[in-house]
Amino acid sequence: MFMNLHCKQIDLWQTPTYITYMCYSNGDGGWKGIKYRYEQWVESRSNGIWGDDQAEEFNELKRQIKGHLEELNSFKKLDFSII
Numbered sequence: 247m248f249m250n251l252h253c254k255q256i257d258l259w260q261t262p263t264y265i266t267y268m269c270y271s272n273g274d275g276g277w278k279g280i281k282y283r284y285e286q287w288v289e290s291r292s293n294g295i296w297g298d299d300q301a302e303e304f305n306e307l308k309r310q311i312k313g314h315l316e317e318l319n320s321f322k323k324l325d326f327s328i329i
Contacts, residue, residue, distance in 0.1 A: 251284060254325040256318055259288060270328055280326045285315060 251258055251266045261269065261284075269283040288311055296304045318324075 249328050251280075252327045252329045254327075255321045256324070258284065259291075259314065261287065266328055270326065277324050277326055281318070281324055285318070288314060 249263045249266045251261045251269050265287050269280055269287065271279070271283065273280065275282065292304065292307050292311060
């Protein structure tokens, strides 16, 4: 069974089950703790080795990450759950 992190205010990126549990972590730190761990995972999506021929893909991913995190941070409070 797959478990995904869910947020009432915004569509999150689909998380692998282990990332869902790591982010949610029984609500440790409340919604701000969950948000922090999710942000760290989103930012890590661009980690790794990118070849010169992948510069366009890398830059597009960085734009997507920036936009997603800006939208996430536009909310004063977030309601997370696991579905």
